[in-house]
Amino acid sequence: MPSYDVIIIGGGPGGYVCAIRCAQLGLKTACVEGRDTLGGTCLNVGCIPSKALLHASHMLHEAEHNFVKMGLKGKSPSVDWTQMQSYKDDVIGQNTKGIEFLFNKNKVDWIKGWASIPAAGKVQVGDEVYDAKNIIIATGSEASSLPGVEVDEKIVVTSTGALSLPKVPKKMVVIGAGVIGLEMGSVYARLGAEVTVVEFLDHITPGMDAEISKAFARSLKKQGLKFVLGAAVQSVSTTKTKAKVTYKLRKNDKEATLDADVVLVATGRKPFTDGLGLEALGIETSPRGQIQTNAQWATNVAGIYAIGDAIDGPMLAHKAEDEGMAVAEVLAGKAGHVNYGVIPGVVYTNPEVATVGQTEEQLKEAGRAYKVGKFSFMGNGRAKAMFAGEGFVKILADQATDRILGAHILGPNAGEMIHEICVAMEFGASAQDIALTCHAHPTCSEAVREAALACGDGAIHA
DSSP states (O other): OOEEEEEEEOOSHHHHHHHHHHHHTTOOEEEEEOSSSSSHHHHHHSHHHHHHHHHHHHHHHHHHHTTGGGTOOSOOOOOOHHHHHHHHHHHHHHHHHHHHHHHHHTTOEEEESOEEEEETTEEEETTEEEEEEEEEEOOOEEEOOOTTOOOOSSSEEOHHHHTTOSSOOSEEEEEOOSHHHHHHHHHHHHTTOEEEEEESSSSSSTTSOHHHHHHHHHHHHHTTOEEEESEEEEEEEEOSSOEEEEEEETTTOOEEEEEESEEEEOSOEEEOOTTSOHHHHTOOBOTTSOBOOOTTSBOSSTTEEEOGGGBSSOOOHHHHHHHHHHHHHHHTTSOOOOOTTSOOEEEOSSSEEEEEEOOHHHHHHHTOOEEEEEEEGGGOHHHHHTTOOOOEEEEEEETTTOBEEEEEEEETTHHHHHHHHHHHHHTTOBHHHHHTSOOOSSOTTHHHHHHHHHTTTOOSOO
């Protein structure tokens, strides 16, 4: 068996990016992946296929509601669910084959199979044992469920099953008002399903800036999603074709039920480390199953590192990618670094939601003196031309220095626009720096500049 400078376990965004970067830095690299295709959960049953369905269902919404307003007249399109699934699968195929090409280009060996770590410096795949100076665990996460809820991926599904339902359900109950639940819920609502979201907390999108969260909830309600907030799910019972969700309201313990054709369990994810042999190795984990690492992503066992969803922090593909790049730099003798204060988060509904940095609630809790600059997309010409005037940009800046502390966007292309703020924050920019930067007209990004102006003397078009 060949020996390697580094073996990465897991071919998802963290693992494959790490492998490519290791190889670019001159390290003899292999990546172990048990799926038939590379890309992990993200490309196969997560980020990429869900965005395909979000895009397709948004196009249907545009055709049904906005085409006629623009003089585009004709019969509204019907949904061919089988063809939509084929489109989604083609998108997955293009992306996963692209990673395989990059592995070949960068001379990364793909070891096919499921890995375990019998000892430091050893990786076992099937009957073969490989030597590695360094091992990086990038095994990602899996959907977590609730007590009393048994997932069968047919009637009671996780995000994986929700991407490949045999047909569009008439009634869907989503348990959990986080990113995954709201994205998939909005897909099926646009396709004609009656969607009810049940959330334990009294608000949606836990951890999001409260003002944005409230506006986002209003927008989703207008699109037909129903919400039962402050409700603890007690059980889900199923027959061959139906499900019944029983929940209890936290404020008065009142119990109620919801009927559904499909129940989507979107209550978060947990690290997937089964079969690695962490306990036998003595690798420290948290009570939630996260592998404990130091500032350089090293575990307590020499030569073994971990990144991505398997460790602490937001479970985001781009966070895993950054850590994969950084740990590769560390192993190559360079200074790997991740700025955890500037990791954007995006909800790919319509309108989109994008956030970076701190929320108002976090700043208040920290006792930080701050100012707020806001600008509504109703004042943005490009957004109005696209029937996308809903939402606003909100920038939080330090009261004394004007340094940007966070930004929150609800509106068109929010996931693209947030990066202007990310770059500004990386450079320690002030709101005034953005306000003084010329923005092309007409663009939705002008709303970012206007929000920055609102941190000072005031926006122009408000």
